[in-house]
Amino acid sequence: MHCALYSVGSCRSCQWLGKPYPQQLAEKQHHLQLLLAEQPVAQWLEPVTGEQSAFRNKAKMVVSGSVERPLLGMLHRDGTPVDLCACPLYPSHFSVVFSVLKSFIARAGLTPYNVERKRGELKYLLLTESTYNGGIMLRFVLRSESKLAQLRTALPWLQQQLPQLQVISANIQPVHMAIMEGEREIPLTEQQMLEEQFNQIPLYIRPQSFFQTNPQVASRLYAIARDWVHALGISSMWDLFCGVGGFGLHCAQPQTRLTGIEISAEAIACAKQSAQRLGLQHVDFQALDSARFASAEGRVPELVLVNPPRRGIGQDLCDYLHQMAPGYILYSSCNAQSMAKDISMLADYRIERVQLFDMFPHTAHYEVLTLLVRH
Ligand SMILES: C[S@@+](CC[C@H](N)C(=O)[O-])C[C@H]1O[C@@H](n2cnc3c(N)ncnc32)[C@H](O)[C@@H]1O
Numbered sequence: 001m002h003c004a005l006y007s008v009g010s011c012r013s014c015q016w017l018g019k020p021y022p023q024q025l026a027e028k029q030h031h032l033q034l035l036l037a038e039q040p041v042a043q044w045l046e047p048v049t050g051e052q053s054a055f056r057n058k059a060k061m062v063v064s065g066s067v068e069r070p071l072l073g074m075l076h077r078d079g080t081p082v083d084l085c086a087c088p089l090y091p092s093h094f095s096v097v098f099s100v101l102k103s104f105i106a107r108a109g110l111t112p113y114n115v116e117r118k119r120g121e122l123k124y125l126l127l128t129e130s131t132y133n134g135g136i137m138l139r140f141v142l143r144s145e146s147k148l149a150q151l152r153t154a155l156p157w158l159q160q161q162l163p164q165l166q167v168i169s170a171n172i173q174p175v176h177m178a179i180m181e182g183e184r185e186i187p188l189t190e191q192q193m194l195e196e197q198f199n200q201i202p203l204y205i206r207p208q209s210f211f212q213t214n215p216q217v218a219s220r221l222y223a224i225a226r227d228w229v230h231a232l233g234i235s236s237m238w239d240l241f242c243g244v245g246g247f248g249l250h251c252a253q254p255q256t257r258l259t260g261i262e263i264s265a266e267a268i269a270c271a272k273q274s275a276q277r278l279g280l281q282h283v284d285f286q287a288l289d290s291a292r293f294a295s296a297e298g299r300v301p302e303l304v305l306v307n308p309p310r311r312g313i314g315q316d317l318c319d320y321l322h323q324m325a326p327g328y329i330l331y332s333s334c335n336a337q338s339m340a341k342d343i344s345m346l347a348d349y350r351i352e353r354v355q356l357f358d359m360f361p362h363t364a365h366y367e368v369l370t371l372l373v374r375h
């Protein structure tokens, strides 16, 4: 993939862009094999790949520059802004959206936040697109509510220019340079859920809920997890760190008893909506900490699926899984290092099958799906 911004040194976020794609893939597979070298793996499956460019459904843009000439992109460590509207990881039609958004910032007078001077209002624009219907969720991350009235007044113009903006909200993040978003989310459209669909499974995306950023590879990941689970013939499972429920909703058959656990209440609202749409009767999604849920639960399902953040599932949850001893654990991870560490703590399990999913081409990152079977 060619990236002009990379070539001129403006953005180096894709550290591996200089490497031919087959080499990237071979290195990732080798990295994974080294991490799992201590444990025998019964079956290594071929890596799953997708498009090498225009694969992202999401843009997280730092807003900088001036109100008349805003830049959407990122800031280098020294504070220099870079406009990333031409980044080839986004679908080409995102460029129209970015360009209209720049005009909107000027029309609505949303002064970009200046990190150095701690002045200005608009910090980030967060965009997610549904591959199912082309609808877009747009979130304005603002320092305070002071420009909210201006934003609302100008909004009809934006909606007219971009009718695909189905969900719009403002997130208030008063803290300087801290986490990207704040807790307070103010809806600006009646619709507050974007509908997505992978493998005929309806999924919903709301502000403040995690959603996979490479829809093509993610839908393969869910479909393969579903196939592996169906082949085991189980009738009860947990989906821990379930987000909006992608794994569990794919795996559940009409009679499956499924419990999905996730810390974000917004994501759980999405998962419940999907379960209702699918008419699943035996599912229960709850907004809880996974380890706390597992420690308090008496019943043990036949399979536990985990898909934690980069830190992995950690000692506590490994201990509970060890005690509960479900027949199968299906581990989907975006950080093979923490996954390998967790698996080394699950001594009663053997690795049946491993498959790499290249969700993040041109970087060292990848997703991996591992099936563990109790001895
Ligand atoms: C890698 S995402 C996976 C989401 C989902 N399985 C999917 O396929 O989209 C990890 C999820 O874990 C959630 N999470 C983080 N800490 C958690 C905790 N202690 N207990 C439960 N969920 C947690 C995050 O909110 C996030 O949705």
Ligand code: SF4
Pocket: 003, 004, 005, 006, 011, 012, 013, 014, 017, 084, 086, 087, 088, 089
């Ligand atoms: S993130 Fe986009 S702009 Fe930056 S190097 Fe990668 S492809 Fe180029």
